[in-house]
Amino acid sequence: RSGVTGEGQLALADIEHICADLDGMPLGIELAAAALHTMNLPELRQTMQQRIKMLHNPLADAAARHRSLSAILASTWQTLTATSRQALAMLSVVHAPCPLAAAQAIIGSEEALVELFDLALARRLDDGTVWLHEHVRQWAGERLLSNFDPTIADIAHHRHAEWFLDWLAGAYHAMQGADSFVIRERLLASSKDIEAAWYWALTHGAWDRVSAAVPAYEALFYLSGRFFDGLERFQQSLAYVSQPDQPETKWLRVRLLIGQATLQRLRTSGQASEAMLQEAVPRAEQLADRQLLANALLRLGTLQSTGRYNASGRATLDRLRKVLDQQITMPLNELYVMESAYWRLMSWLELHAGRNEMAIAYAQQARELAEQAHQYVMIAHCYESLSAVFSTIGNFADSEHYLQQALTIYQQLRLTYHQTNVLDLLAQNADARGDYEQAQRYYWQELVLARECGNLDAELVAHINLGISYDQMGHYEQALTHTQIAMALCDKVGNTKHHTVILANLSLHAHHNHRHELALAYARSATEQAVHLPDLRAYGYDFQGHALLALGRLDEAEQAYHQAKTIRQQINYPVLVLESQAGLTRVALTRNDAAEALRRATPIVEHLLAGGHLYGAEETLRIYWTAYQALVANHDPRAEAVLELAHNVVRERANRLSDQTNRTIFLNAEFNRLIMTAG
Structure with a gap:
């Protein structure tokens, strides 16, 4: 590799001694070979032996392999220029293989990086990233703290945070496009560095830089299905701006609230999410930032229009429409995205109101805007909206067509969480038309995919719906088995909505097995737990009616059925x-x-x-x-x-x-x- 050759038995003996001192470790041998640029074989052998003796401490003896590596690193360190020493030390703040541009930005010297490559202290991987072996990184990190002025470490961390947060923020739109998978994989490969950059910026008051990265960080957690990690990150981050007293911290708090509310909605019921957004909206208004206000209203409208709060959804979207009509200053692509999301929500509202033709028209309009923005994830969401309308009117052929379109996009973008969602919708369509075996095939596909990617939420949903499918087929034993598995998973996941569904399903299973007192207890628990989930509360009342009727308590049964009917009329x-x-x-x-x-x-x-x-x-x-x-x-x-x-x-x-x-x-x-x- 180094191009240096030796002759005769003496050279061979030196090589054997050096390799023995390094215990045959590939990294050490590679570093030793690279060091031959600056010294010959006898000098390298002598230097290494001296370094190993210096490092030996019988009272606190490190492993022999580490002493050998440290010896060759110390030898190589002495041959470096001052600039390259500082470059290696600064590069130790990077936790994983990083883009070449990141390494150059952190050390500030292309020439020094070339020298580090030549001496095998840093390596250029096949994908173009720069990598420090963990032992080299730790050794260089120790030099950063002991051999340099503290300002050098501060500069390294500052440059590191600046580069990685800017990279993350700049990837937002690309994550929604055709190259979503490639972009996400690159970002996830640097997740430790992004996290370190994020917290360094928070602790050092770099509010603007963190604020700019929030939407992309939220998107990364969402598209990767890492909702829990995202919630934890944003919740911890909100503590840094719990009492915002300047515009920069106020902007950051609003963006964090929006991001956390979105991820929270995917994990539990909408109540906690609504509280966050109800704080975010007035704060955005106070900042007089129309784009931020539009984003907060959009998220609140999403919660209200596609969840349990349909009555207030129209008012929120009316407010959003007024803000959008004020000609917000934003890139045209972002405006298309905002408008597409607005019309998709309007489609949901029209669907809930029973105006199916308008729902279709608005969903088509949303799709056209998403296509103009080249936002493939949003295009797929629009296909899901169209599918929902056609499913509602009983046109399962068109409903399945649009779901398959969405599934194709999610497969191309390798969005596993979204694939499991669509498979679940395809299965529900099949169940609705009584094609139970097809439904169960879809559910099992969903289950396999969920297990492959470790998505407990999707695995839980698949078992819940398999229980419902088998129950509708009359296979009550299988139905109960899947529901019990779902309950066990729910204890791990901790999702209130899913737990409510499981209680309702257990009530129905008990009813079908003529255990009506047990069915009543489950149904009442489901009803109580569904206080903010009207659709599930209606199921709870309906199933109470079944149990009470079987127990001969007719007046109570009638009241329960009336309550279920009233709720279902209200939510159309x-x-x-x-x-x-x-x-x-x-x-x-x-x-x-x-x-x-x-x-x-x-x-x-x-x-x-x-x-x-x-x-x-x-x-x-x-x-x-x-x-x-x-x-x-x-x-x-x-x-x-x-x-x-x-x-x-x-x-x-x-x-x-x-x-x-x-x-x-x-x-x-x-x-x-x-x-x-x-x-």
């Missing part, structure tokens, strides 16, 4: 409103009040006979059976038509089950069996 879930209406019908039937049962069943009957679907209902066939019973009790001739529709649904779903055992289980489920033997 028409199919689930019919499911609660079916519960009320069963109460009337149990009271032998045929006329009231017919009155309550009429909206369901009219919906079914008009060709309406029940996609998304928890117990589709039970709704059919309830409507049929109410009609029979009143000798209504429409009973046969409803029964025929129910027959068709059972036959269609049974025919999709290729496994004979699964088909038998499905056909023997209580209401499926009753339907097929009636008439």
